[in-house]
Amino acid sequence: MAYRRAAVVGLVLLALALPFLFSVNRFYAFILGVTYLYILWSSGMNLLSGFTGLMPLMYAGLAGLGAYTTVNLVMKFGLSFWLAMPVGALAAAVVGVVLGLPSLRLRGFYFTLSGLVIQTALTMLFVYIPQFTGGDTGISQIPPPMIPLPGDKSFPLAGVWFEEALAIAALLTVYVVHRVTRSTWGRYLVAIREDDLLTEALGIGVTRYRVLAFFISSLFAGVGGAFYAHYMGFVSPRSFDVLTSMNIWLIVGFGGQGTILGPIVGTIILAPIPYIMQELYLYKDIVYGSLIVFTTIFLPRGVYGSVLFHRRARAAAHSAAQGKSEAARS
């Protein structure tokens, strides 16, 4: 246990130190920032898709809602980013629950399909109301968040400090998801995933816990969207279309659904790909799509999930063998 705690502390310190190490090269620092952003998004989605067993295909649309709300509050009403972001995240979560509430009664494929429908409707909406979203051309020159200082001064959150902020946001997300899944109702969520009828029969309000998981997950989608908009400085409906939802799902599924480290592993492997192979941007969809097919056929547990599974299987075999030899001795 002590060794594990040391490893966690080491990883946290590493995550906080990396932005400074990468700050020599702006391009690599940017890829690092994007990676942190996707750790936030994928960990948030994992709470729903991995632990509760509902695949939310409207995730990127909700992130878009959070992003557009925040950007409009900041650019039109002059609100501080730090006030606007929680409002945006809350808007994403509330709209997500209102839209998703009826579909939360559905299960499996039908839930996923209604997610696809909601995502498509949101994308169409983003194109359809240009006064809030800039339509197909999007919104550019989004200012960086300002950090207020004592006195009347403030300085823009830019460069290495933005990556640092993203690192903290990602770490907080992972921590919250970890705490949630270790709590009693986190275990209810897993029970719902494994057998919702049995869980219902045990007197646990399945729909209520699903709504709660959906709310928290959408909250992270919105927070990620707000950070995304201000980090990139540009958003368009294309940033939040169904392909983005699928990419985030792929990251979770490839890393390992329903594990804390899985989405992190998946993000580190997959998120930098489109930025590293920028000249080959046309092949990005082919690579990601093939990975989705590959993951569903050959790697349903994900990379980290498979590692965990084999380790547990070996431990079980080991203890079984030990039990047998002890039984033989006595």
Added chain:
Amino acid sequence: MTLESILLNGLAVITTGLIVGAIFSLVAAGVTIMYGTIWFPNAANGQFFMLAALLMWSLVVNWGLSPFLGAVVVLTGSIPFSLVLEKFLVRPFYNVPNRNIVYFIMTLGLAQIFAGAFTGTYGRWSDQYSLPAAWPGAIMLGPFPFPRTRQNREAAILRGVDVRRIYRFSFVLAMLVITMGGVLFAMAYGFDLTMAWTMAIIGFAIMIVGGPGSVLGSVVIGMIFGFTQAVVSLFASPTLAAFSYLIVMLIILLVKPSGLFAR
């Protein structure tokens, strides 16, 4: 509005409604056959539809084939293509519990592959594809009895039905019907690549409203949606029509997930 313009608009609505309705019905029939028999919710149906339309365009515009010959080539080609797909993507999952969601995710990936491939190839050559005008010819697929083996596979096996052969046959047939929709679409309209996703969603919307597994339902609802599209496009943006399908689909999903024409 003069009488003349009313008549012209009415005629336009009828022809557009018939053609669009036929295209919608074909795609939705393909989707519903796949889901009804194999439990295979094909999210890539819009991309297969687009593949057929693009091949049609290539054959007619680049190779100079006549539209009729082009249609024959594309339709024939779809059979070996779907046999290969069936062998590598559909068959390995026949024994997986909840295979419909596995299939759905997998075909979403497939759709992304095709979308990327289309923008990487056709997307560079042009952004609007249209064939020289030809008589479009509406194809009507009547309701016909279809072997329903999804409900109880074991019982079907016990009664000596070769389930796998029926699955393979249904898959090939469904792909053929979707390909037909794409061919007809390419003949009747100019199109662009974004149509693929829209068509995928509309196919699902019609399937859900009509009732998964019901070919009759998909033809009737497909026709209704087609005429809705034709009427709405007269007065407002076609986006509104698509929006209304999505809302109808959500309502049906929540109220009566088995669809209107469920047996």
